[in-house]
Amino acid sequence: MPRFDANPKPTSSTHALAELSGARVVVTGATGFIGRHVMDALDRVGAHGVAVVDRVHADRVHADRGRTLLSGPELSVFDDPMQIAKLVAALRPDYVIHLYAEITTERTVRAIESTLRRNLLPSIALMEACIETKVRRMILMGSGEEFGPVTGPFDDSTIPDPPSPYGASKAATTSYAKMFYRAFELPVTVLRPTVAYGPFQSPRMLIPQIMDALRANRPIDVTEGRQTRDFIHVSDVAEGLLTALVRAETNGRSYNLGSGEVVTVKQCLSLIEEISGRKGLIRFGALPYKKGEIFSYEPLLSQTESALGWKAETSLRAGLASTWNWFVSQGAE
Template structure:
């Protein structure tokens, strides 16, 4: 598969939000492929050093338009992966913060890239990151019905991004990862939180567990990002990154405890459903395959044991 991405070698790539779960895995993959990676990151304390000390970093807040513009001007990227966001693990994030980071931050980046393109820059693809929750309970890419603040801010950002694509020709693609899991993920994500509790021998209380989610392994998500950045003829499209299958979360938590063993147990139904709970969320994986050839390769039956084994090392 690396041969498919040979065009990434020596290409200037800008990544925002590289310290999150997906961002870290994506950055590591880009480095392995030989891309010239530059990061745009929030300032962080010295006690939390980056895992890539040799990479060039522009420090700043995504809601600071001047800082974003300076990073784009200095990097002159051909590829951009925009992962910086708030609310992924706390969907009822403060509205003003969600608008400042997820909407205005995205607009700052789009403006800077448009200026770069207008001045002769070779912007080949901009991969924006949405969320599966933009759909609500609906199906299909036109059925957006966000159930929370985080998802609503992502829908708004995509609406502006489509304008930049249609009006200014900015080569945009949005990816919507579904419930991503795998080695290195941290709580409060469901799989990571349940796994940590099981390894520590604690019980893990959950909601009724009937909610169905499309769980996708981190390696498959990273491959989906790379395909979104390199597949021809998909500018202006949105791509679901999921398996197309949904599994009750209670089954996933129970399976984690079976794999770990120990004294703890899952307490399914110990908590009430959260407001705005979605009961069945799954990707339109077939459409993504038709557009790009990408498909998820690691199912839960393989991905959960991998994740547990890595956590035990």
Template sequence: MTLEPILVTGATGFIGRALARSLAARGLETTCLVRSAERGTRLLPHPECRVVEVPSFEPAAVLHEAVAGRAPRTVFHLAASGVAQGDRDPGQLVAGNVSLLADLLAAAADWPVARFIHVGSCAEYGERTEPLDEDAPLAPTSLYGAAKAAATLLGRPLAKQLGVPLLVLRPFGVFGPGEAPRRLLPHLLAKLTAGEDVPLTPGDQERDFLYVGDVVRALFTAASTDGLDEGIFNVCSGIARPVRDVALAVAEAVGRPASALRFGAQPARPDEAPRIVGDGRRFEAATSWRPRFDLDEGLARSVAAWREGRWEEEPTGLLDDEP
């Protein structure tokens, strides 16, 4: 199945960057829509990555001009506002999730799109302790989750009306090289490798962790599997692990004692869900995809990337990466 030309939004973000670089490393012609050409060119330094700055996703003429001569067959839509926890202005969440998807779908109706992959989130479901499958009710507890759910709810009928084949993938807790400094893993790595102690919450909450390389492969698999033209699919490991396991594994890998992790020194967030774990059987049944790396293997790769100064450069070429 021919994927090219490919369009990626959110290519300056954590997952989008890994995806765009991996597509480019495979020699696939990829146009990346970015908000800052300077940032995009710096983060996506590959000849196959064509970086195009667009101030906004509307009017559609802006997007048509951005892809001129390369109207996409495959769209990977990863741009989203509010992924960072502090970044939760309601107006921006609506604009950067719901409107962004609607505007991109409207433009895509004029392109020869064979597959439009919208990246949703486990945050669309909200809090439930049992494994979340795709039929779980949408009951988001955060504004970000609500905006992501609203984008999916609006996007699916809109895509149908416009004749755009839309797949929604909902990743669970993605981690790995390239994560922004504010996030748990790089925060742990920075503090522990500097010889500092790390004040943490008790870390009892359980999460479903997925290595970024596996998410990139899931996106690629979703785009290239015949017959997968619409639907919603969780992308997850299906395994719940306490967050404290991440801290303990990182401390051990960098040679610091567990006592450097001051569990309980920070209060647990009152709105912290005790357990979020996905049921990924629908996607696994529909495709050949399985996670290749478990939490411990993904953390080992992440620690190696940090130590070798490859945090920003990695991951690339994940699609060809053998275990």
């Protein structure tokens, strides 16, 4: 079965990515939402992708709606995240993209321990391994959660203020990455995608929830949707990650990956209604806002576009339309 082509159109960075042809690229968390799109993007540029995944997800590699995930690439499996560094060192990659993380919204003591054990410490160990194996470049996946209740525009100069154990583990990882660059000259870059969406996203996320309801002609309750967000199609995220692999000038820095198209949540969901032709099912204002809801969220992208020579190319309308078409094709009503 052919692999899913997340973004078949030629892009502005295609020439730069030719450097990855034949390169050995390890991707941790390769069976995740962004990971599988990164693996497809690597395949398109002729790189040799190597998937490093936990055993639970490895068991599901061939069981996603009949699609053969990762058909072709090497697969290396771990039972404990602290094994990632040893596995990657043994694989001797040219490049490493570290996407694996435990994502949790919990604000508990248990979450502090688990995010420390599964996010921060494995990332530090992996950076040490990348120094020893002399990788050409390492990309770490950051998170907007590092900034906490930021209001308005933000970029790499904004002071982190994580509100959760997960956000703190990501902010600490970013801090260690910058230290590893300054102290040990590790060629590492941290990228923070904004609100990613697209095929194969977890059904617990907003856009898949909305599309699932509309596909089934089922009403769904949401807030008034006055929050502003930058939604980026996952194919643009994947290309941004690959572009950063070949940009030495990004070493020791962190950047936002966004579309630059800031809209309200209501505008986004109304666009899905329009694309699907199934209006009146989204009940705006039926749910209250969450405690601590962030209403103004605007990642600054000028530093990213300048450093990477990259810009997201998928408009929100085009990305939602292609995602809706994919979503409808995946299952029965």
